[in-house]
Amino acid sequence: MSTFMAPAIDVVIPVYNAPELSKRCIDSVVMHLGSSIRMIYIQDDASGSETRAMLEGLLYPQVNVYHAPNNQGYGRSVNDAIARSDADWVLVLNSDIEVLGNFLPLLCTAMAADPKLVVINPTEGDMLNAKANRYLCQSGGYVTTYRFRGYAFLIRRTVFQAMGGFDPQFGRGYYEDTDLGRRLTNQGWRMGVHPDAIIRHETGASFGRGKAYQELVKRNRALYLSRYPLARQNVLVVSGACTLDDLPLKLVNSLEQVMRQGGRLHWLTPTRLPVLSCLQMRNSEIDLRVLLELMLRGWSREDKRLTEVWLLPAAPAWVRALLKLFVLMRRLEVRAWEATSF
Incomplete structure (x- = not known):
């Protein structure tokens, strides 16, 4: 060294x-x-x-x-x-x-x-x-x-x-x-x-x-x-089995942009990701308890509430269904990334 x-x-x-x-x-x-x-x-x-x-x-x-x-x-x-x-x-x-x-x-x-x-x-x-x-x-x-x-x-x-x-x-x-x-x-x-x-x-x-x-x-x-109003971004990303290396450059840049602007990402995957890009990127295994905690967080502090949901290919159907109801209740923006982008 x-x-x-x-x-x-x-x-x-x-x-x-x-x-x-x-x-x-x-x-x-x-x-x-x-x-x-x-x-x-x-x-x-x-x-x-x-x-x-x-x-x-x-x-x-x-x-x-x-x-x-x-x-x-x-x-x-x-x-x-x-x-x-x-x-x-x-x-x-x-x-x-x-x-x-x-x-x-x-x-x-x-x-x-x-x-x-x-x-x-x-x-x-x-x-x-x-x-x-x-x-x-x-x-x-x-x-x-x-x-x-x-x-x-x-x-x-x-x-x-x-x-x-x-x-x-x-x-x-x-x-x-x-x-x-x-x-x-x-x-x-x-x-x-x-x-x-x-x-x-x-x-x-x-x-x-x-x-x-x-x-x-x-x-x-x-x-x-x-x-810095964009620092309010709290993005929930849900995907199937993939890693950062599997993502298209456009999506990687979009993820980094959220964090660069002061926002946070929580990425749910079937198994834990082996590598995260920076400290503002969080990752958990897909689990009902974790999902409910993320959906309910921030009731007392607006800046901690989820602001967007990003659905990547192969996200489990039950998660999509639960999030669809949550998104309608909270009037959140949803971004669905197509499999053709990968």
Whole structure:
């Protein structure tokens, strides 16, 4: 494996309270990544006195702490910190991340192998690793994703800044990363997740999962979907026994386009597909329980509801009959791909 490293990598860690987790994150970065990075920019987003004292007590020479006078939120904090860096690539970590080992060589190898790969995430625990063999690995060992997640990512700094960074309209957080991902994809850049680069993530340590979190998510989801209405696409694909390699190019491109626009695919097949193209493609064996779950999902959240049904050749007759009734009830679009197209 290539040991290529970018000439300069800085780390950015936005911090808002949670002093114990924040210190754990900083300590783990120094311990495991210290020899691979240049500077660590800590952006303190107007935290309380306990967190401020912890940050002031750090003695690491690589650490640069900036105390913002007002709480700006995640997006603005990251934008400001990256603006103080002149590194080639920047690694951004939530303060509730714990680094478990030096994963940077894996991410850097992927970035070096694919000049159009603009951002790459490590993996949270064993979330992806257990099923990584189902996804097509690209040059450099990464798996394609069309959804940028901001919990931990390595990004080309000049591209981040040329895109204007995270949009401050998303305020204190949530969906600013997804929004940037759409903009990057629309500009022809690629995004990835590396299944072998493992970190630990304590989700929601700053905002928690209470009412404030729910309101932020609801507001910013609505803003995101107003900008990218095609991201509401949730397509159910039903087929007989076939794989990605069996599909005509036109259909493959149509599937990829749904995901590229921010939508999701759930493909039902008689047996599990051996290879999936990216993380937004899901696959299950045809089963009544699974089918009913997909048909009923999203009653409380419109953006999770099925929007289209695609029927491929050899889809079981009983599934076609059940879906015909469902489609009439929900007034969904149906696309039937003819066997002559295969």
